[in-house]
């Protein structure tokens with residue numbers, strides 16, 4: 407085995423399912439049917455039952471970015487509309503809003519989780535707000551139960567960006583609310599590095615509203631109703647059969663893989679605690695009632711860049727998610743964002759450091775990394 411510890415090693419989980427994946431790929435090639443079709447519908451059905459959603463509510467599409475664009479299109483978001491969202495996410499969250507001619511309005515984050523601060527979000531709702539777009543960052547669900555009622559009262563739709571949180575959940579009263587199933591539309595990404603990842607780009611939208619599901623199904627094929635008859639202008643955003651076949655092999659393993667990520671998170675905590683580092687390394691916090699799936703394991707540290715370089719020199723790979731909050735991205739300068747607008751997000755972008763986490767990561771590898779952090783901080 408290579409001595410370098412990668413941030414993510416997909417080959418370990420793949421080794422468990424190699425034969426199944428190859429069988430599924432072979433089936434697609436034998437059928438010579440590559441776009442949508444039976445493979446995609448079967449995977450959609452399995453997602454519907456996994457997420458406990460009604461039949462027809464899951465719609466596969468070409469990427470997580472397209473899932474966001476399709477969701478916002480289906481809700482009629484366009485020029486003149488505002489969408490309240492987080493400044494701390496992958497670019498696509500706000501990019502999708504701007505792509506449709508609407509305006510992202512950034513509410514600062516809760517420093518404990520990195521997720522949008524719901525009180526800040528509420529303060530940014532205006533009569534122009536068409537949608538609220540929370541992101542379940544790093545695999546931890548935003549507690550939406552409070553704000554859902556307010557949004558419903560004010561006619562604000564909720565689009566959940568669950569690209570990093572497939573399978574994460576939150577206990578709400580006596581039931582489990584899976585990330586992506588609480589709002590009006592939930593969006594997922596199956597980018598290969600996601601916890602449920604394909605062998606290329608892929609995404610999905612889910613909605614409990616049957617009419618909206620029908621519209622989404624049209625929107626992903628150029629707004630086509632009957633073949634060659636177009637009711638509106640949509641996208642070309644279809645999930646392909648190869649992705650669906652691979653994802654369908656992986657889905658039954660996901661709970662176990664997510665559990666393995668949680669085990670890795672527990673081990674990091676143990677190692678950091680046993681070396682007395684938790685006063686200098688802030689570990690991710692799991693909110694009460696939440697089932698965090700640790701899509702990323704992001705700690706906060708002072709002097710982050712030097713620590714990162716130190717670890718890199720020892721063959722230990724880390725990453726920064728995200729070095730520049732969205733309100734400060736050059737392409738969004740027209741929105742008028744300034745340093746100091748979202749101080750918590752700006753501070754996290756200086757301190758956040760993602761450590762390796764993936765199914766199959768070994769305790770010794772984690773210990774080696776924590777030991778290197780201890781040496782740096784001694």
Ligand SMILES: Cc1ncc(COP(=O)(O)O)c(C=O)c1O
Pocket residue numbers: 469470471472495496498499541567569570594595596597607608609
């Ligand atoms: C929070 C978030 N939203 C949206 C996306 C976009 O997904 P994709 O890369 O599949 O377009 C990603 C992943 O890359 C993401 O992490």
